Amino acid sequence: MDVSERLAGKTAAADFDSPEHQARLAALYRDFEAAGMTPLWRTREDLMPFHPQPRAVPHLWRWAQLYPLAARSAELVPVGRGGERRAIGLSNPGLPGDPYATPTLWAAIQYLAPRESAPEHRHTQSAFRFVLEGEGVWTVVDGDPVAMRRGDLLLTPGWCFHGHQNVSDTAMAWLDGLDIPLVATLDQGFFEFGPDQLRDASTPDRSRSERLWGSPGLVPVSAAGRPHRASPLMAYRWAHTDAALRAQLDLDAEGHPGVLAPGHAAVRFTNPATGADALPTIRTQMHRLRAGTVTPPARTTASSVWQVFSGAGSVTLDGHAHQLEHGDIFAAPSWCELRLHAATDLDLFTFSDAPVIEKLGLLRIA
Amino acid sequence: MDVSERLAGKTAAADFDSPEHQARLAALYRDFEAAGMTPLWRTREDLMPFHPQPRAVPHLWRWAQLYPLAARSAELVPVGRGGERRAIGLSNPGLPGDPYATPTLWAAIQYLAPRESAPEHRHTQSAFRFVLEGEGVWTVVDGDPVAMRRGDLLLTPGWCFHGHQNVSDTAMAWLDGLDIPLVATLDQGFFEFGPDQLRDASTPDRSRSERLWGSPGLVPVSAAGRPHRASPLMAYRWAHTDAALRAQLDLDAEGHPGVLAPGHAAVRFTNPATGADALPTIRTQMHRLRAGTVTPPARTTASSVWQVFSGAGSVTLDGHAHQLEHGDIFAAPSWCELRLHAATDLDLFTFSDAPVIEKLGLLRIA
């Protein structure tokens, strides 16, 4: 018997526990089901919890385990049309059946063997690549070859054609982030094959997008009037990110504002044409904690994925501590309490669905 | 063997079909699974379809079936704290287990017996009520009693306390619309009980929100500087909606613009402080088709729910025609082809997730 059914005093039906009442109720529920109806009073707590109750759980994947598996797959599975990418998604244990890191975010390790290339395609899903280590791959975004190197963040905004090629004799692996689960839930996915061969196989040091958009605060007048839903800048280079983080910590040491909190620098990758997040559905940030820094416990209703770029330390997720080593990836669902501890200087890349939650007016932070 | 695995010519592994290769592959997939990894090349088509492939299906519920079942439940189940509402959600057959009309929208018939009341609560979910018939119920939104009558649209924006009371001797039923599935998917739900008794049991003809915000184009200067995430106007009265629709068709007949298409009037319920949708996550509209009007087939990536307010006709959803009678409710998933035919003058209320899809830059219309 349900909670509200127990409120017998409130109803004219005096005898709730009578066999006759129970029989009539059972018949009603059968008829509801036949009619495609589900009573709220039997589902309210699941549908409308007192606070977020994610099925997704806090989880950590070890780079030391991910990388060798990705490498093994390169020996067994080619990259080509159909499968499209040698990308292996991280499946949150709380979301069985769906290869999703969180309910909105897909995170994968992508691996490209020496001299291999992945054919062009495009999709409504927004994507980025974050490079933990290595170089030698170019991603071609709408015909513009973009070099991928350690520490870089590379974008492939929704509906841009893109393919990858490894021109080196060394394999390369990186983190792929996409809004596949969000787009799937909302039934917004469109996908289209492009040419099997990259449309521009050149390997310039700087992409055309960087040449046009990569100077701080400078916008081409030819593009100033146009809409820029996603960033027109396809690459955020490590040299800049590193310098910006170092500057924040230096300013902190000099007694000037800039850091997020003492010992904790953080930069957001943004669309230079609007100042908004680089991608409309994914927030991307790089954090740097000075050795010894411990962040206060914090919650947000955005879900996020983090990767250790360099250094070591630990993260406490809903009270459980996890050691953090180079390349480790963890997922923090909505309302998960997160706390970082930097054993050494610690650099972390993170991405989240915060722009989505913000645009819907639902973001809470505690 | 997968699509991309068949591309044997592209890889050094010459003998893809060899038992040894297959064994190694099987071992790899087992290791992937143990490590919480899912290869994209085995899931790509599901994750990233060529066009939206909603699990939700086009579906129609008959008012003639819904209403008697709701009435029966009033004899058997009281309204009270815990269950909170005698609301029965419409479950899309394509989404078994989840009582959702579409992947983002919850639609329910709510039924309040004579002299019954539903206790106050609040939640992050946005809600509205649309009244097919009847009167005698007041919904109290943050202490402001709002009369509910035939044809009215009533709002309860996210995190506003609200309860209902029926002060008449007649039962009343209406359509409830919420973004429960969206908020559930995004793990954004917060919920709080309010007082068991309504904080204002008075039954004014006009709510305070209407007295402040219900004059066309007039905004209280005291509120002009404040944020208005949702509409401050809690009621959109049928007299106004009806007049606006009639005016569009009259102007059409006089040769002036205004209608959506010849013979097809439509108004959107908006936030008078911003001109945006009345609720940040739900679009609400009323359509009126002159008898004989047939709309051209149309698709959108927003999902929607429709209710026949008056008149009769038919709807064709992805090629299947359904007769439409008074009160019938149907769901149109993303990218479903929809076509209306008005046998008589036909009024339809509809709500959708279009504001969400628009804000994320994903809306397509064809």
Added chain:
Amino acid sequence: MDVSERLAGKTAAADFDSPEHQARLAALYRDFEAAGMTPLWRTREDLMPFHPQPRAVPHLWRWAQLYPLAARSAELVPVGRGGERRAIGLSNPGLPGDPYATPTLWAAIQYLAPRESAPEHRHTQSAFRFVLEGEGVWTVVDGDPVAMRRGDLLLTPGWCFHGHQNVSDTAMAWLDGLDIPLVATLDQGFFEFGPDQLRDASTPDRSRSERLWGSPGLVPVSAAGRPHRASPLMAYRWAHTDAALRAQLDLDAEGHPGVLAPGHAAVRFTNPATGADALPTIRTQMHRLRAGTVTPPARTTASSVWQVFSGAGSVTLDGHAHQLEHGDIFAAPSWCELRLHAATDLDLFTFSDAPVIEKLGLLRIA
């Protein structure tokens, strides 16, 4: 000798007062002038005062004086192509030579004799009419005839064709407000003659714009995606304005929020498609003070013009009190201290350049 020239101790030129120095200085200033150069150090205080020092002064015009003069002009000057309108602008005494009420606002009394009409034209300047008394005139805005009656606010947004006709046997006069000075200062004025005869001489009770846009919170779906720089609603009717003001005072009396301050109701006329000011460069509001209400002294850097719609009282402008009678018009320049006192219930219409100042990020209120 200038302020900074007196700072002799700060310079190597020891002998500032020497005749030789003075002669060289005079020569320099002559050469500056010949070269089209003006030193800041001789003009700084004028150019960059410590606080706004408007040339415009607080000023009041008596309706009892304006109306008879306007009527006399009707006997002597016809309305027609070239002069265009029998409108007589109010010239702020602080702005001699420019017929401007404030540096950004033009205010005029327009007078149309029985059966007279004013030909169509259009201009980039935004305009409105506020009707103190009378009826019988229709203003035709882009072909849409809009009735003008007591208490109504009528818009003619920039670049809309418009003309007026008086179909009655009684003369009618009203207040015209435009951003002529602003547009003149910024050199943005374009002007075009339309037909000599109004393109639609009909006299409907309700304009087409009201039929489409005049229902509270309801927006035609056909127009929902389009830009709406100015309000698409051409008329704000007195019945609505009066009801909204009365409701605020009633709510105040009942202990609910809504008024601007105790005893002081105020509504803003807004663009229903955006919630912004009805015109992009002019804020329009109606205020109602309960008899006996005295407003606290207030300053804003927006300049404004006010007209007494009904009732009596007084206004204190920078410390000088002026009695207020029916129809009286006063101008309050930037940073003028303004205080209202309602002897009876007092209704005041006001317009200002606040949207301009806000958009430029310069508005201050004290």
Added chain:
Amino acid sequence: MDVSERLAGKTAAADFDSPEHQARLAALYRDFEAAGMTPLWRTREDLMPFHPQPRAVPHLWRWAQLYPLAARSAELVPVGRGGERRAIGLSNPGLPGDPYATPTLWAAIQYLAPRESAPEHRHTQSAFRFVLEGEGVWTVVDGDPVAMRRGDLLLTPGWCFHGHQNVSDTAMAWLDGLDIPLVATLDQGFFEFGPDQLRDASTPDRSRSERLWGSPGLVPVSAAGRPHRASPLMAYRWAHTDAALRAQLDLDAEGHPGVLAPGHAAVRFTNPATGADALPTIRTQMHRLRAGTVTPPARTTASSVWQVFSGAGSVTLDGHAHQLEHGDIFAAPSWCELRLHAATDLDLFTFSDAPVIEKLGLLRIA
């Protein structure tokens, strides 16, 4: 007799030219004047011209003349409290009495002798400095010392304290641009003295604002939620500007988009937090024309000021050609037809009131 008075046939007053009528009219106009009233029909063409009729005229000032005069003033007039700056404004010959370059823009040459400093102050006016040549001066903006060097654009947004010091043994001159006329017209000016001595006399190579905001697309997370009315980046360095312009022309040569027109590169200085103009009331841009490039004649209703940074050529303003040499400055009023011709590679800095005109919805381009 006025245009509309000539339309005798339209009025009952049959005898317009009669002495009696003329006498009555003269009396009316006297009474109008006494009452502070100005009839539109006698002023309409001035108030509301068919197209912009700026009083400001196209004008060119020669750097070869400006610089020696500024240098002479340094021998005669010290910099100090009261005069505040050794800045000499360029007075448009069409605006006698007002030392304005255009109706909205103030342009000046500012000159700081060796080891001289200018005291701190702040004002609502927005300001920038553009450096034609030289170095050795630091401008201190809200306590942050910003080096000024050839080709740099430096900001002092409204209401930021700022002072200047020359730490070198060489005088330095630069272009100052402010919205003084706009702020004066709108009566929005506030001004406040700061300390006589700069609050930070250090001379770092990079300002703190550049360290925080000078990496392309990277925003400090600590500042991401705050309003940014003006750019938080105080310096746009020549090395970046030059590289961005060169990249556009290179891309043009390679057959890729990016330039404004063939042979014509242009970058806008923007607020990295919003993508909008660096200052809310002033647009700042740098243009580069390849030798031989001739721009098509163009008009805009924004008024602008231009300075030749390097190279030579000519500008044609409303049909009159002017030779352009290093440092020359010219003003183009609203609707002035402007055409550039590059004799050599030609770099031009320009600033305009376009953001103001755009925000008011008045900008026209032809």
